[in-house]
Amino acid sequence: MRTLQVDLGERSYPIYIGGGLLAETGEYFERHNLAKKSPLLIVTDEHVGPLYLSKLETSLQNSGYRTISKVVKAGEKSKSLEVFEEIMTTAIEGGLDRHSVVIALGGGVVGDLAGFVAASYMRGVKFVQIPTTILAHDSSVGGKVAVNHRLAKNMIGAFHQPEMVLYDVDTLQTLPERDVRSGLSEMIKHGLIWDKSFTDWCRDQSDKLLDLDPESLVYGLTLGCSIKAQVVSTDEREHGLRAILNLGHTLGHALEATGGYGQFLHGEAISIGMVAAAKIAVNRGRDQSIYLVTKDLFERFGLPTTIPSQMNEDDIIAAMMHDKKFKENQIIYVLPISIGEVEIVNDVTADDVRHVIQELKEEGQHV
Amino acid sequence: MRTLQVDLGERSYPIYIGGGLLAETGEYFERHNLAKKSPLLIVTDEHVGPLYLSKLETSLQNSGYRTISKVVKAGEKSKSLEVFEEIMTTAIEGGLDRHSVVIALGGGVVGDLAGFVAASYMRGVKFVQIPTTILAHDSSVGGKVAVNHRLAKNMIGAFHQPEMVLYDVDTLQTLPERDVRSGLSEMIKHGLIWDKSFTDWCRDQSDKLLDLDPESLVYGLTLGCSIKAQVVSTDEREHGLRAILNLGHTLGHALEATGGYGQFLHGEAISIGMVAAAKIAVNRGRDQSIYLVTKDLFERFGLPTTIPSQMNEDDIIAAMMHDKKFKENQIIYVLPISIGEVEIVNDVTADDVRHVIQELKEEGQHV
Numbered sequence: 070m071r072t073l074q075v076d077l078g079e080r081s082y083p084i085y086i087g088g089g090l091l092a093e094t095g096e097y098f099e100r101h102n103l104a105k106k107s108p109l110l111i112v113t114d115e116h117v118g119p120l121y122l123s124k125l126e127t128s129l130q131n132s133g134y135r136t137i138s139k140v141v142k143a144g145e146k147s148k149s150l151e152v153f154e155e156i157m158t159t160a161i162e163g164g165l166d167r168h169s170v171v172i173a174l175g176g177g178v179v180g181d182l183a184g185f186v187a188a189s190y191m192r193g194v195k196f197v198q199i200p201t202t203i204l205a206h207d208s209s210v211g212g213k214v215a216v217n218h219r220l221a222k223n224m225i226g227a228f229h230q231p232e233m234v235l236y237d238v239d240t241l242q243t244l245p246e247r248d249v250r251s252g253l254s255e256m257i258k259h260g261l262i263w264d265k266s267f268t269d270w271c272r273d274q275s276d277k278l279l280d281l282d283p284e285s286l287v288y289g290l291t292l293g294c295s296i297k298a299q300v301v302s303t304d305e306r307e308h309g310l311r312a313i314l315n316l317g318h319t320l321g322h323a324l325e326a327t328g329g330y331g332q333f334l335h336g337e338a339i340s341i342g343m344v345a346a347a348k349i350a351v352n353r354g355r356d357q358s359i360y361l362v363t364k365d366l367f368e369r370f371g372l373p374t375t376i377p378s379q380m381n382e383d384d385i386i387a388a389m390m391h392d393k394k395f396k397e398n399q400i401i402y403v404l405p406i407s408i409g410e411v412e413i414v415n416d417v418t419a420d421d422v423r424h425v426i427q428e429l430k431e432e433g434q435h436v
Numbered sequence: 437m438r439t440l441q442v443d444l445g446e447r448s449y450p451i452y453i454g455g456g457l458l459a460e461t462g463e464y465f466e467r468h469n470l471a472k473k474s475p476l477l478i479v480t481d482e483h484v485g486p487l488y489l490s491k492l493e494t495s496l497q498n499s500g501y502r503t504i505s506k507v508v509k510a511g512e513k514s515k516s517l518e519v520f521e522e523i524m525t526t527a528i529e530g531g532l533d534r535h536s537v538v539i540a541l542g543g544g545v546v547g548d549l550a551g552f553v554a555a556s557y558m559r560g561v562k563f564v565q566i567p568t569t570i571l572a573h574d575s576s577v578g579g580k581v582a583v584n585h586r587l588a589k590n591m592i593g594a595f596h597q598p599e600m601v602l603y604d605v606d607t608l609q610t611l612p613e614r615d616v617r618s619g620l621s622e623m624i625k626h627g628l629i630w631d632k633s634f635t636d637w638c639r640d641q642s643d644k645l646l647d648l649d650p651e652s653l654v655y656g657l658t659l660g661c662s663i664k665a666q667v668v669s670t671d672e673r674e675h676g677l678r679a680i681l682n683l684g685h686t687l688g689h690a691l692e693a694t695g696g697y698g699q700f701l702h703g704e705a706i707s708i709g710m711v712a713a714a715k716i717a718v719n720r721g722r723d724q725s726i727y728l729v730t731k732d733l734f735e736r737f738g739l740p741t742t743i744p745s746q747m748n749e750d751d752i753i754a755a756m757m758h759d760k761k762f763k764e765n766q767i768i769y770v771l772p773i774s775i776g777e778v779e780i781v782n783d784v785t786a787d788d789v790r791h792v793i794q795e796l797k798e799e800g801q802h803v
């Protein structure tokens with residue numbers, strides 16, 4: 070088991086990563102002095118609930134906690150104000166008070182949704198994340214919580230840091246293969262923005278990671294979380310540095326939106342986005358190897374690196390313009406300088422992006 | 437014009453109180469370096485909008501700001517997630533970005549609603565309060581913002597401090613008389629919890645205040661805001677001292693809920709609540725004068741001090757039990773020690789409250 074501290078002054082919290090943690094949740098809650106008199110609310114989804122909810126409830130109840138739970142539909146559609154309001158109803162009817170804790174048991178969807186409930190219920194109660202996807206090593210660190218508006222993703226939310234993150238890697242064994250690859254995409258991103266040697270490690274360990282080898286997972290997730298934690302500690306509210314976490318996301322989000330959030334998983338979309346960012350960097354004069362290494366890396370993980378030929382450039386560009394990362398009509402773009410190092414620029418034009426979309430569409434047809 | 441500073445570290449902000457401020461809004465925005473490239477969103481209601489929206493827009497536009505606006509229905513019903521979502525739609529369609537400012541032009545309803553929009557849009561943008569009711573001297577200070585859940589008031593919200601409060605007392609001249617009295621009830625409360633000499637001043641000035649004499653209003657609102665600001669500076673997130681602001685509110689909220697939010701205005705309900713708190717204190721051994729002075733004070737302002745005989749004790753007590761102020765099934769009650777000084781106790785029983793409800797019902801029948 071590994072412990073990592075996210076340094077945010079009085080909002081600092083630990084991340085525990087290891088096997089068998091779910092069954093010890095009650096003890097972790099006691100160790101963190103979480104109130105026993107007030108009921109706890111567990112939010113999970115219909116895939117994760119049947120697998121892990123009763124184990125979690127049992128552990129908490131054995132330590133003397135009262136729990137209520139809400140199981141939402143699996144998938145991005147649950148990150149809505151409607152489902153948010155339903156959970157609020159459960160919370161009020163269940164008698165949650167200011168000392169209650171909201172627990173997210175699941176992937177990034179449940180984490181973002183339950184986190185916004187915790188941020189807003191009675192103007193904020195405590196929050197604990199129990200991530201069950203690889204992608205959630207990213208979403209559970211940093212305190213960004215949100216629901217979607219029908220016009221744009223993650224538009225309504227808050228910064229709300231958890232009390233702790235309990236990452237039981239055993240739960241990852243039941244994760245569908247496509248979600249495994251998608252989650253590893255964010256892990257690789259953390260190498261690409263911050264640490265060349267971690268990128269090399271990811272490449273060397275690709276088979277073990279895809280096979281969900283526990284030791285490799287614990288190491289990779291710890292490194293990934295730790296990079297994210299370092300970035301977030303420096304810039305909690307994304308005034309500057311934190312933007313580097315958006316490598317691959319400007320185009321990635323646009324691809325997700327254009328594909329109607331059904332075609333690509335998040336990790337798949339940003340895999341293409343990171344390859345595109347490498348290509349843009351090369352087109353602007355960086356060494357060609359940046360693109361080749363990036364592309365090869367994602368291919369090893371079975372992640373997409375080209376854009377389907379039937380997707381329309383104009384649609385993708387239009388979707389990009391709606392993104393939160395647009396500041397006064399300028400594109401804020403994260404580009405690699407080399408493997409393990411990025412820069413934030415504001416002079417990438419819509420035409421530069423259009424051009425690289427065309428290149429990645431052509432690339433796809435050569436295969 | 438008076439300026440008051442709310443001391444909250446890096447979240448500190450000024451309150452400007454005086455006449456003619458609305459027409460100078462643009463200059464205040466420039467002085468506070470609020471971004472001109474991003475559109476501003478003004479939220480107001482259908483009573484206030486026709487009176488003051490165009491004056492505000494003109495001032496901002498003369499200083500080079502672009503504005504969009506959303507006019508909601510007047511009244512408590514607009515403090516809902518549905519209206520919140522509508523405003524989010526206006527914001528997204530209007531192209532609000534992270535540098536945009538949300539402005540509340542109106543009373544406490546618009547302030548709470550627009551404030552929660554500002555707290556949540558893209559995880560938080562800047563917020564400016566332009567209060568147009570007397571009650572809003574209370575609601576615009578302290579950063580509490582919220583919408584209601586159908587099961588309970590102010591259940592979904594955040595702490596989000598404004599950049600500044602611009603209090604143009606000229607706008608108060610159009611306020612309906614009942615809202616004038618209701619707002620003065622919170623002003624008197626600030627005296628009762630903190631400052632006997634301010635309480636005496638309020639009693640002496642009752643006629644001038646009810647006549648909306650500008651000089652008395654500026655003084656009274658400044659004192660009221662300043663007491664609230666001092667309390668909030670000590671305890672921003674209501675872990676302790678801030679609870680004294682709830683004098684009269686435990687019973688007051690229950691009366692509002694039992695009356696279906698139509699019978700009593702907020703200030704009327706807490707007027708009864710403060711008289712009841714004085715009576716409970718006397719029943720527990722405090723000097724009888726506390727009750728007499730409190731009752732006389734509110735009567736001078738034409739505010740209710742008894743409970744209508746047709747209201748049912750059990751309904752009121754049941755409503756009280758749903759309140760956020762209930763902590764682990766104990767009633768947290770604010771009681772006067774003397775005029776200008778209160779204490780927070782947790783041993784007032786439901787029976788004590790039932791008894792005082794009966795007393796205030798009888799008192800009403802003697803009149």
Ligand SMILES: NC(=O)c1ccc[n+]([C@@H]2O[C@H](COP(=O)([O-])OP(=O)(O)OC[C@H]3O[C@@H](n4cnc5c(N)ncnc54)[C@H](O)[C@@H]3O)[C@@H](O)[C@H]2O)c1
Nearest residue numbers: 116143144176177178179201202204207208213240243244
């Ligand atoms: N807050 C942040 O900083 C942040 C960062 C990145 C992504 N996100 C958000 O995270 C979301 C994506 O997260 P995700 O990929 O974890 O999606 P997810 O939560 O939808 O999980 C993916 C799928 O796997 C299922 N699942 C989860 N755990 C499982 C397990 N252990 N066994 C079997 N099935 C399991 C889920 O039911 C779902 O069907 C997006 O909404 C994205 O916006 C947030």
Ligand SMILES: NC(=O)c1ccc[n+]([C@@H]2O[C@H](COP(=O)([O-])OP(=O)(O)OC[C@H]3O[C@@H](n4cnc5c(N)ncnc54)[C@H](O)[C@@H]3O)[C@@H](O)[C@H]2O)c1
Nearest residue numbers: 483510511543544545546568569571574575580607610611
């Ligand atoms: N956030 C806080 O700390 C806090 C504190 C106290 C109260 N509140 C909230 O404030 C709300 C009550 O505030 P309120 O009493 O200002 O109610 P309000 O906003 O509904 O205003 C009262 C009425 O007066 C009208 N009005 C407002 N200004 C006017 C003007 N200048 N001329 C003519 N008409 C005008 C409004 O349209 C409305 O009909 C409640 O929702 C309460 O929960 C919040």
Ligand SMILES: [Zn+2]
Nearest residue numbers: 255318335339
């Ligand atoms: Zn991501």
Ligand SMILES: [Zn+2]
Nearest residue numbers: 622685702706
């Ligand atoms: Zn009040």
